[in-house]
Amino acid sequence: MAEIEPDRLRAAHQHLRQKVEQSDLRAQGKSRFTSETQQRKEVGKGDSKLTEPTFLRPQDIQKGVTYDVEKVFYTTLGNEIRRVNRDDLVAFQKNIELLQDQYKRGITAKQVINLSLPFDIKKSNEQIFMAVPLSIKNGVVHFMTNASKESNVTEHHVNVEFLNYQSLILQPTAITADAVKKKLMYGKLKFECDCGRHTYWFRYIASIGGYGFGRIEEGYPKLTNPHLAGVACKHVLRVMHYILSPAFTQYITKQLQKERSKQAGQRRKQTDRQLIKELDRQFEIIESKTNKVIARNDKAAQREMMRRANNYNKAKQREAEKRQKQELEKVAKEQGKDAADKIIQKQKQDALRTLDSLLASKLITPEQYAFYKRGTK
Ligand SMILES: [Zn+2]
Numbered sequence: 001m002a003e004i005e006p007d008r009l010r011a012a013h014q015h016l017r018q019k020v021e022q023s024d025l026r027a028q029g030k031s032r033f034t035s036e037t038q039q040r041k042e043v044g045k046g047d048s049k050l051t052e053p054t055f056l057r058p059q060d061i062q063k064g065v066t067y068d069v070e071k072v073f074y075t076t077l078g079n080e081i082r083r084v085n086r087d088d089l090v091a092f093q094k095n096i097e098l099l100q101d102q103y104k105r106g107i108t109a110k111q112v113i114n115l116s117l118p119f120d121i122k123k124s125n126e127q128i129f130m131a132v133p134l135s136i137k138n139g140v141v142h143f144m145t146n147a148s149k150e151s152n153v154t155e156h157h158v159n160v161e162f163l164n165y166q167s168l169i170l171q172p173t174a175i176t177a178d179a180v181k182k183k184l185m186y187g188k189l190k191f192e193c194d195c196g197r198h199t200y201w202f203r204y205i206a207s208i209g210g211y212g213f214g215r216i217e218e219g220y221p222k223l224t225n226p227h228l229a230g231v232a233c234k235h236v237l238r239v240m241h242y243i244l245s246p247a248f249t250q251y252i253t254k255q256l257q258k259e260r261s262k263q264a265g266q267r268r269k270q271t272d273r274q275l276i277k278e279l280d281r282q283f284e285i286i287e288s289k290t291n292k293v294i295a296r297n298d299k300a301a302q303r304e305m306m307r308r309a310n311n312y313n314k315a316k317q318r319e320a321e322k323r324q325k326q327e328l329e330k331v332a333k334e335q336g337k338d339a340a341d342k343i344i345q346k347q348k349q350d351a352l353r354t355l356d357s358l359l360a361s362k363l364i365t366p367e368q369y370a371f372y373k374r375g376t377k
Contacts, residue, residue: 139165
């Protein structure tokens with residue numbers, strides 16, 4: 001159970017209440033993302049005085065084994081800061097491929113929680129208490145959460161796009177509660193947060209995974225997150241938890257009804273009164289200690305990651321294994337045992353990389369890792 005400091009909770013509640021009463025939150029949220037984009041653009045241009053380029057671009061990664069040390073990059077792959085070498089680029093390529101395969105079918109609120117790092121979930125439970133939907137337009141909800149005590153801002157802005165929203169609006173039959181649940185709460189979505197953790201750790205992964213909302217990040221996080229582990233920051237996690245709650249179902253159902261009965265495509269804002277009421281409600285639930293904590297289902301997540309990493313159904317997998325075996329026999333016959341051994345080595349390396357990524361996401365323990373690793377030798 002997460003320990004919550006009462007002072008933290010009270011301060012967060014007060015800050016958000018003041019925010020609602022004082023300002024145009026829509027404009028503030030927008031300007032956060034605009035200035036982040038502007039900053040990124042400036043850094044991306046590079047500084048001619050700097051000898052090391054900051055961003056490792058797709059073009060650099062593409063070079064892989066043909067990479068010649070024309071630029072010096074640094075990485076923390078292997079847990080210490082050192083120069084990027086050719087092997088790293090190949091590892092980066094593989095990490096990207098693995099990730100792209102993993103997210104081919106998109107991501108849902110539940111999966112965001114299940115695939116997040118325990119570190120982020122803990123922080124979310126201990127520091128981020130409230131998330132409220134400020135407004136909605138064309139299926140994109142602008143949420144506000146509190147910031148942690150240590151942050152230099154008092155609130156964060158999270159945008160979530162519900163990919164099935166538009167089709168529900170246009171649906172010619174009545175919308176059932178079941179459809180809202182299935183298509184919105186448990187449906188595919190895209191998201192972004194204005195915080196540093198999302199910007200420097202997760203925006204790239206979201207871009208590659210195809211579930212990023214807003215600016216596409218093309219720079220590989222070689223220093224902050226070379227394993228491409230994790231999915232969401234503590235603010236996004238709080239928002240996902242809220243999306244899975246009855247309060248959100250109520251909110252989104254009301255919005256859908258408005259959209260279907262009045263003009264569609266308008267920005268629909270919640271009033272200050274509605275927002276304050278919702279903030280107070282969330283505050284009281286936590287204060288009375290009847291809140292549900294954010295928790296991931298490790299077993300389901302592990303299964304999901306393995307399934308995604310395999311990305312085959314059983315028949316296809318058997319077929320692939322058969323093909324690999326045949327190819328191996330052919331190579332052994334034509335090019336000798338050494339060439340065949342090389343292929344086996346490569347297959348083992350691929351399996352190892354899947355294990356590395358499971359370990360980095362803390363979905364398997366170091367003991368499990370060691371156990372499975374023996375199988376790849
Ligand atoms: Zn965040």
